[in-house]
Amino acid sequence: MSDSGLGFSVKRFVIFIVACAIITLVFEGMSDVGGSMIKGQVSRTTSKFHPEKNVGDRIKPVFVLEDKTAVASAENSSDDSVVDSWNAADSCEQVIEGNDMLQFNLKEMKVSAACDSVTVTLKHTGVMAAEIMGHNWVLTTDSDFMPVATAAAGAGLENNYVPVGDDRVLSATSIIGGGEETSVTFSIGSLSAGDDYTFFCSFPGHYAIMKGSFKVIA
Ligand SMILES: [Cu+2]
Structure with missing residues (x-):
């Protein structure tokens, strides 16, 4: 085949x-x-x-919602600095700042029970006038804070927005505008180490944000 x-x-x-x-x-x-x-x-x-x-x-993100590292280190450093820097003798002279953004730079103030008297100096670091963005520093107990803050508006700017002759007001500065500074000296003999006190700005509407706790350390 x-x-x-x-x-x-x-x-x-x-x-x-x-x-x-x-x-x-x-x-x-x-x-x-x-x-x-x-x-x-x-x-x-x-x-x-x-x-x-x-x-x-690498391309960096434009917005960082929360920088965990920065927040964590800030928390640590502020905790440390509070512990390290608090000095009973120094605590008798307190300085606090208010600005045009309705903010105090402190949320807490601590003074030693050993202070004969305490001087609080308030600095207004903004530029706005007292009539518009005035600030003061008022001290009451925690429980008197709201009633006094509410009554303050009626006192008017001529009284620095502090109710006249009100025993609930433990201390108060005058109202100041941007660039100004004022201070008040008062005895803490009648304050108790265990009690809770609130400091705030009594300019109408400011107390909701501009407030903090005031503590007497035994
Ligand atoms: Cu204010």
Whole structure:
């Protein structure tokens, strides 16, 4: 039987197998090359984002909602500084600032029970006039704070927004405007170390934000 060119022959079969093997090897070789190219590309790309690489080149976020590190260190340092800096003798002279943003710079003031008297100096670091953004520093017990703050508006600016002849007012400065400074000296003999006192600004509407706790440390 002669080979017609279409029928089976061992020679063609062998050639076919060899061809398949060659094609397979060629493709494997190509895929190895391609694979390593892809691998290299992935490595080059992802290595940019490795935690320790190219830190300086990265795009910084415009807004950081909460910088945990900064907040944590600020909390630590403020805690430490409060503990380290509090000095019973120094505490008899207190300085507090108010600004045009309706803020005191202190949320808490601590004085030593050993102080003969306490002087509180209030500085207005803003620029707005006393009629518009006036501040004072008023001291009451925690429980008298709201009633006195509410009654203060009726006293008017001429009385520094402090109810006249009101025994609940333990101490008060006059109302000052931006750039001004005032102070008041008072005895803490009648204050008790265990009681809770509130300091606040009695300018109408300010007491909701401008307030803090005043403590006598035995
Ligand atoms: Cu005020």
